[in-house]
Amino acid sequence: MARTAGVDEAGRGPLAGPVVAAAVILPEGEFSGLADSKTLSETARRRLAGEIRARAVAWGLAVVSPADIDHFNILEATMRGMQQAVARLAPQPELVLVDGNRCPSLAMPARAIVGGDATEPAISAASILAKVARDQLMVALDQTHPGYGFAQHKGYPTAAHRAALERLGPCIAHRQSFAPVRRAMAARAALTGDETLR
Structure with missing residues (x-):
C-alpha cells in the first residue's frame, strides 16, 4: 500500500491572519475520532491534534503570511502552503490526497477530493492540525493587535x-x-x- 499523505488548509476565507496548510501521514490501522475539523468542538480538535502529532508517521505545517497572500492571491498562497507542508514530511509520501478540487504541483502523484476532509482520515487529520495551529496564531494576534x-x-x-x-x-x-x-x-x-x- 502506498505511503499516503492527507493535505488540507485552514483560513482561506478570513480577512486577517495567515493561511495554514498541513500534511499528515497516518500510521496503519484505525485512528478514531477523526472528522472534518469544522464539525468538531475546539476541545476535541485540540485533543486530536495532540494525538495526531504524537502518533503520525509524519506531519508538517506551513504558514503563509497575509503579505504573501496579498502578493500571490489566496489560491496561489494556499497551493504554496500545501507544497511547503508536504516538503516537510519525512519520510516523503508516495501519494498525496488533497481536500478540494485542485492539487498543488508536487513531486509525487496527487489527487484532489472534494469533501475529503470528511471522508479521508489523513485529510481529516491535516484539517485538524491546520485549524488548531491557525486558531492559536489568531489568539496570539489578538494580543498584539487588540x-x-x-x-x-x-x-x-x-x-x-x-x-x-x-x-x-x-x-x-x-x-x-x-x-x-x-x-x-x-x-x-x-x-x-x-x-x-x-
Whole structure:
C-alpha cells in the first residue's frame, strides 16, 4: 500500500491572519475520532491534534503570511502552503490526497477530493492540525493587535470584525487584497486624508 499523505488548509476565507496548510501521514490501522475539523468542538480538535502529532508517521505545517497572500492571491498562497507542508514530511509520501478540487504541483502523484476532509482520515487529520495551529496564531494576534476580536472570530468576516475594521481601520494582520479590507482602507483614507491608505 502506498505511503499516503492527507493535505488540507485552514483560513482561506478570513480577512486577517495567515493561511495554514498541513500534511499528515497516518500510521496503519484505525485512528478514531477523526472528522472534518469544522464539525468538531475546539476541545476535541485540540485533543486530536495532540494525538495526531504524537502518533503520525509524519506531519508538517506551513504558514503563509497575509503579505504573501496579498502578493500571490489566496489560491496561489494556499497551493504554496500545501507544497511547503508536504516538503516537510519525512519520510516523503508516495501519494498525496488533497481536500478540494485542485492539487498543488508536487513531486509525487496527487489527487484532489472534494469533501475529503470528511471522508479521508489523513485529510481529516491535516484539517485538524491546520485549524488548531491557525486558531492559536489568531489568539496570539489578538494580543498584539487588540480591539479586533481575533481570538473570538479568528479573522473571519463576522459582523463584529467588520465593525472593528470600520472603527479602527485595518492593521498589519489584515489581507489588503480582500475587498472589505480595501474598502475599510479607503474609508480610513477619506477620514484622515492619508492617501497611502487607499
